[in-house]
Amino acid sequence: MKKLTVDRIEENIAVCMDENEILAQICVSDLPFAVREGSIITVNDDGSFRLDVSAENERREELFDLQESLFDE
Numbered sequence: 001m002k003k004l005t006v007d008r009i010e011e012n013i014a015v016c017m018d019e020n021e022i023l024a025q026i027c028v029s030d031l032p033f034a035v036r037e038g039s040i041i042t043v044n045d046d047g048s049f050r051l052d053v054s055a056e057n058e059r060r061e062e063l064f065d066l067q068e069s070l071f072d073e
Helices: 053-072
Strands: 002-010 013-017 023-027 040-043 049-051
Antiparallel strands (some): 002 040, 013 023
16 A cells, blocks of 8 residues: 655646655546545555545644744744
8 A cells, every 4th residue: 555645736647746755647537536736645555546535634734733833933
């Protein structure tokens, strides 16, 4: 199982980054769900994809907290 974060979408390609900051490209039409920048996709061992909404929300909250701490100083 591998987790990818959508960095950006260029035309019909989701440019993603894994935990090691290695880029991967996935055709958006190959995904069974809609994605946007910041979406987290789990690639299962069988090659299927799953949208990880809870991990995405957790990541957004971490980034918001970091932003708040930077502006509070």
